[in-house]
Amino acid sequence: MTKKMTVTSIQKTKGEKPLVMVTAYDALFARLLGESADILLVGDSLNMSFSGKKDTLSATMDQMLYHTDAVCSGSPESFVICDMPYGTYTTKEEALANALRVYRETAADAVKIEGGIQKAEIVKHLTSNGIAVCGHIGLLPQFVRFEGGYKVKGKTQQEGVKLIEDARAIEDAGAFCIVIEGVKAEIAAEVAKSVSVPVIGIGAGAGVDGQVLVFSDMLGLFEAFTPKFVKKYLEGAALVKEAMACYKDEVQKRAFPQDIHTY
Numbered sequence: 001m002t003k004k005m006t007v008t009s010i011q012k013t014k015g016e017k018p019l020v021m022v023t024a025y026d027a028l029f030a031r032l033l034g035e036s037a038d039i040l041l042v043g044d045s046l047n048m049s050f051s052g053k054k055d056t057l058s059a060t061m062d063q064m065l066y067h068t069d070a071v072c073s074g075s076p077e078s079f080v081i082c083d084m085p086y087g088t089y090t091t092k093e094e095a096l097a098n099a100l101r102v103y104r105e106t107a108a109d110a111v112k113i114e115g116g117i118q119k120a121e122i123v124k125h126l127t128s129n130g131i132a133v134c135g136h137i138g139l140l141p142q143f144v145r146f147e148g149g150y151k152v153k154g155k156t157q158q159e160g161v162k163l164i165e166d167a168r169a170i171e172d173a174g175a176f177c178i179v180i181e182g183v184k185a186e187i188a189a190e191v192a193k194s195v196s197v198p199v200i201g202i203g204a205g206a207g208v209d210g211q212v213l214v215f216s217d218m219l220g221l222f223e224a225f226t227p228k229f230v231k232k233y234l235e236g237a238a239l240v241k242e243a244m245a246c247y248k249d250e251v252q253k254r255a256f257p258q259d260i261h262t263y
């Protein structure tokens, strides 16, 4: 385990080494993943892969606090970011009240907020009140119903210009890093070059300052669908099912427990 990162050490990685971010939702996986990750993100994607919902929109502040607390307990040496769920930062006052809960009720280091220019004022309000904020631009999962699906961004020059404006507005508002999701690789690389904070990509190619993946996708545990940008580093679902089938078989044959498992 390397030394715990800070907002400053994360910012200093820009141009030096790619940041490794992964989601975690509980203490068990936080401990395992935190050994190699620079940053653990308690993403509201937990609403899909952990709670089984079809999108992230019904995740609540209480849910995020519960999971963030578990992740911080499981990996106290990790830099932890808590996603602000949908509808919890519609006004500056609401955003600050909810972000303060993250700092008061968990040991998280920062919060993440989806949105570019339209959320800059809210990011500024949080950062000026001492809350570290990670931005999130490009494909915004919290807009899935509004946009009628998950739409890749940066397909036109106009969208590219808008993304650069979004990143600069969030940086100017004080965000210490920015997640960029579902963006054409060459545009994402341009965005990364246009700001001085690290830009961490998911489905945004290799030309950015780091990568983030949802852990259950990366470990092959989430079977409902696999986005194009996901690489499975483990066939987790197959391994879990195989182990469970073996356990079932041994219980039914009375091959488990053996003497070594018996008091």
Ligand code: KIV
Residues within 6 Å of the ligand: 023, 041, 042, 043, 044, 045, 046, 083, 179, 181, 202, 212, 214
């Ligand atoms: O909720 C999440 O897991 C995220 C990642 C997709 C970046 O926001």
